[in-house]
Amino acid sequence: xxxxxxxxxxxxxxxxxxxxxxxxxxxxxxxxxxxxxxxxxxxxxxxxxxxxxxxxxxxxxxxxxxxxxxxxxxxxxxxxxxxxxxxxxxxxxxxxxxxxxxxxxxxxxxxxxxxxxxxxxxxxxxxxxxxxxxxxxxxxxxxxxxxxxxxxxxxxxxxxxxxxxxxxxxxxxxxxxxxxxxxxxxxxxxxxxxxxxxxxxxxxxxxxxxxxxxxxxxxxxxxxxx
Amino acid sequence: xxxxxxxxxxxxxxxxxxxxxxxxxxxxxxxxxxxxxxxxxxxxxxxxxxxxxxxxxxxxxxxxxxxxxxxxxxxxxxxxxxxxxxxxxxxxxxxxxxxxxxxxxxxxxxxxxxxxxxxxxxxxxxxxxxxxxxxxxxxxxxxxxxxxxxxxxxxxxxxxxxxxxxxxxxxxxxxxxxxxxxxxxxxxxxxxxxxxxxxxxxxxxxxxxxx
Numbered sequence: 001x002x003x004x005x006x007x008x009x010x011x012x013x014x015x016x017x018x019x020x021x022x023x024x025x026x027x028x029x030x031x032x033x034x035x036x037x038x039x040x041x042x043x044x045x046x047x048x049x050x051x052x053x054x055x056x057x058x059x060x061x062x063x064x065x066x067x068x069x070x071x072x073x074x075x076x077x078x079x080x081x082x083x084x085x086x087x088x089x090x091x092x093x094x095x096x097x098x099x100x101x102x103x104x105x106x107x108x109x110x111x112x113x114x115x116x117x118x119x120x121x122x123x124x125x126x127x128x129x130x131x132x133x134x135x136x137x138x139x140x141x142x143x144x145x146x147x148x149x150x151x152x153x154x155x156x157x158x159x160x161x162x163x164x165x166x167x168x169x170x171x172x173x174x175x176x177x178x179x180x181x182x183x184x185x186x187x188x189x190x191x192x193x194x195x196x197x198x199x200x201x202x203x204x205x206x207x208x209x210x211x212x213x214x215x216x217x218x219x220x221x222x223x224x225x226x
Numbered sequence: 227x228x229x230x231x232x233x234x235x236x237x238x239x240x241x242x243x244x245x246x247x248x249x250x251x252x253x254x255x256x257x258x259x260x261x262x263x264x265x266x267x268x269x270x271x272x273x274x275x276x277x278x279x280x281x282x283x284x285x286x287x288x289x290x291x292x293x294x295x296x297x298x299x300x301x302x303x304x305x306x307x308x309x310x311x312x313x314x315x316x317x318x319x320x321x322x323x324x325x326x327x328x329x330x331x332x333x334x335x336x337x338x339x340x341x342x343x344x345x346x347x348x349x350x351x352x353x354x355x356x357x358x359x360x361x362x363x364x365x366x367x368x369x370x371x372x373x374x375x376x377x378x379x380x381x382x383x384x385x386x387x388x389x390x391x392x393x394x395x396x397x398x399x400x401x402x403x404x405x406x407x408x409x410x411x412x413x414x415x416x417x418x419x420x421x422x423x424x425x426x427x428x429x430x431x432x433x434x435x436x437x
Contacts, residue, residue: 023247023255023256023257023258023267024256026256027254027256028247028248028254028256030249030375031375032369032371032372033249033371033430033433035244035247052372087397089397089398091398092400092402092403096397096398096399098393098396098397103389103392103393103395103396104392105396106392106396106399107395107396107407110395110406110407112411112412114415114416115388115392115411115415118415119388119392123389151269154253154269155252155253155269155271158252158253159252162378162382162426163422165382165389168382168383168386171335172386172390172392172393173389173393175332175335175336175386175390176390176394178329178331179329179332179390179394180397211253212253215253215254215255215268215269219268
């Protein structure tokens with residue numbers, strides 16, 4: 001009994017809602033779990049958590065155009081980064097270069113199937129899929145079509161997002177090259193710079209276009225349509 | 227909330243307690259916690275809240291990761307064949323060699339990525355998993371949500387060493403000098419893979435701030 005009484009004391013902050021859709025105006029901070037009420041904000045600004053300062057949501061009236069442009073650009077740079085050599089070295093009279101697919105293909109050749117598969121997924125398959133799906137998603141939102149498909153795309157994206165590690169790979173390239181300084185002559189290939197641009201675009205997009213903003217936009221678009 | 231608007235409708239209201247609101251882990255929409263079978267209103271993904279197996283899945287992944295981390299440190303990460311002479315180096319051995327040869331930043335990066343990050347992640351997850359079941363009284367000052375968020379952000383960076391080995395192995399295979407990955411690469415990749423799964427399987431909503 002005493003336990004139950006205690007709970008009543010704590011739950012004074014109860015609230016009333018018209019229906020479940022009213023929950024759309026609530027937002028929980030993903031870092032500190034503080035409950036917030038969503039308010040309309042000006043174009044191009046962001047709303048931050050009062051407790052920890054984490055960005056809750058942004059409002060961008062032309063989110064589809066920006067997103068489409070950025071993800072298309074990223075896709076093009078990703079293609080360049082994969083087709084051309086990242087680095088070329090000269091060592092003891094031998095010349096050797098690598099591309100991104102070669103790094104995980106050589107692991108397969110040496111029998112490291114698990115590491116090879118993991119590298120293939122986090123360096124190639126998922127980044128490619130993420131940006132291809134983003135392009136498709138923004139196109140759908142722009143044409144205001146495919147309510148169900150865009151939902152599946154968003155779910156797929158949120159599962160793949162943590163498994164894309166091109167930024168870590170970029171640092172790894174630098175670490176590997178520093179290890180080789182003194183043993184070999186190193187020439188940076190065009191794909192390295194393409195990868196730098198791709199990673200910068202990726203970081204910019206993860207920072208500025210949250211999936212929850214796209215969810216909000218999607219909801220708004222298909223609600224207007226009804 | 228909107229006191230005036232809610233009063234107009236009277237009986238049609240749903241009364242919710244702030245503590246019963248949960249966040250969908252997939253699309254981040256706010257949902258009402260209905261006990262066993264929660265489905266997100268917006269994306270339809272299940273929000274699992276098993277009453278009896280809250281932490282077991284995460285424990286299982288975490289223990290697998292810790293077991294895999296042992297061979298990752300005992301077996302060689304990098305096998306270098308130079309003019310017929312084969313040299314094997316483990317993770318710690320590689321760091322020591324780097325440090326002694328004067329490349330301090332690289333030694334620090336590898337130490338951070340392959341030793342510090344995985345061990346910190348194991349400790350934090352073990353702490354969180356124990357704490358969720360048996361709350362300790364003295365740790366009110368630690369923001370556990372922030373701690374969890376940190377492990378999620380820093381976690382993937384321990385892949386650096388695996389990638390470096392992959393790059394070196396792909397880059398250096400000439401007839402005099404050859405580098406191939408060692409057994410530890412597989413063990414280490416498995417360890418990272420399972421720590422990431424453990425962190426994802428951990429149900430954040432179990433963390434209760436006790437202030």
